[in-house]
Amino acid sequence: EIVLTQSPGTLSLSPGERATLSCRAxxxxxxxYLAWYQQKPGQAxxxxxxxxxxxxxxxxxxxxxxxxGTDFTLTISRLEPExxxxxxxxxxxxxxxxxxxxxxxxxx
Amino acid sequence: QVQLHESGxxxxxxSETLSLTCTVSGGSISSYFWSWIRQxxxxxxxxxxxxxxxxxxxxxxxxxxxxxxxxxxxxxxxxLRLTSVTAADTAVxxxxxxxxxxxxxxxxxxxxxxxxxxx
Numbered sequence: 001e002i003v004l005t006q007s008p009g010t011l012s013l014s015p016g017e018r019a020t021l022s023c024r025a026x027x028x029x030x031x032x033y034l035a036w037y038q039q040k041p042g043q044a045x046x047x048x049x050x051x052x053x054x055x056x057x058x059x060x061x062x063x064x065x066x067x068x069g070t071d072f073t074l075t076i077s078r079l080e081p082e083x084x085x086x087x088x089x090x091x092x093x094x095x096x097x098x099x100x101x102x103x104x105x106x107x108x
Numbered sequence: 109q110v111q112l113h114e115s116g117x118x119x120x121x122x123s124e125t126l127s128l129t130c131t132v133s134g135g136s137i138s139s140y141f142w143s144w145i146r147q148x149x150x151x152x153x154x155x156x157x158x159x160x161x162x163x164x165x166x167x168x169x170x171x172x173x174x175x176x177x178x179x180x181x182x183x184x185x186x187x188l189r190l191t192s193v194t195a196a197d198t199a200v201x202x203x204x205x206x207x208x209x210x211x212x213x214x215x216x217x218x219x220x221x222x223x224x225x226x227x
Binding site: 001039045047051088090092095097098099101 | 153155169220
């Protein structure tokens with residue numbers, strides 16, 4: 001099983017700042033099958049990024065994904081008030097599919 | 109617009125079977141990866157498994173002995189059965205589907221169904 005470890009656990013930032021979230025895999029992950037999700041309280045997760053770097057429909061271009069092998073990054077270039085949430089990385093290539101434990105982006 | 113809606117008992121007794129149904133509207137039930145994902149209170153996301161429209165299934169090894177997923181194309185429903193439940197199975201259960209533009213990635217989600225395991 002591929003274990004995804006996200007860091008930091010919590011990121012305290014102000015609106016307008018840049019957020020950099022890390023996802024490290026215990027073994028190499030196919031870049032084609034690495035996604036990022038945003039989840040707000042009481043809501044289902046929303047797909048932001050698939051295939052490491054492709055934005056899903058309707059996702060603003062301030063969200064970008066990068067990485068390869070075992071190290072992946074989600075960057076939010078300038079935080080908007082609605083971006084404060086929990087973010088999960090997810091690999092959906094080899095079985096079993098797994099999620100990271102999440103990074104909470106909170107208002108500083 | 110594709111919409112998914114989970115339904116089923118909100119309370120299940122320990123050792124019994126949890127059964128949930130995901131009703132799909134606005135899209136085909138055929139094709140696509142259909143997934144169940146759960147989230148324990150205050151915790152992260154756990155992939156339970158998925159079913160491809162051909163009938164092929166893939167389950168999380170930690171749950172494989174207790175899980176069954178099925179697709180009913182006539183009713184446009186996707187179902188989950190989890191047997192011999194314990195308190196550790198208390199969670200919000202989500203059904204999800206991918207999109208042909210983003211193969212496999214869970215794109216459309218239901219709102220989630222909270223299932224509590226308690227006597």
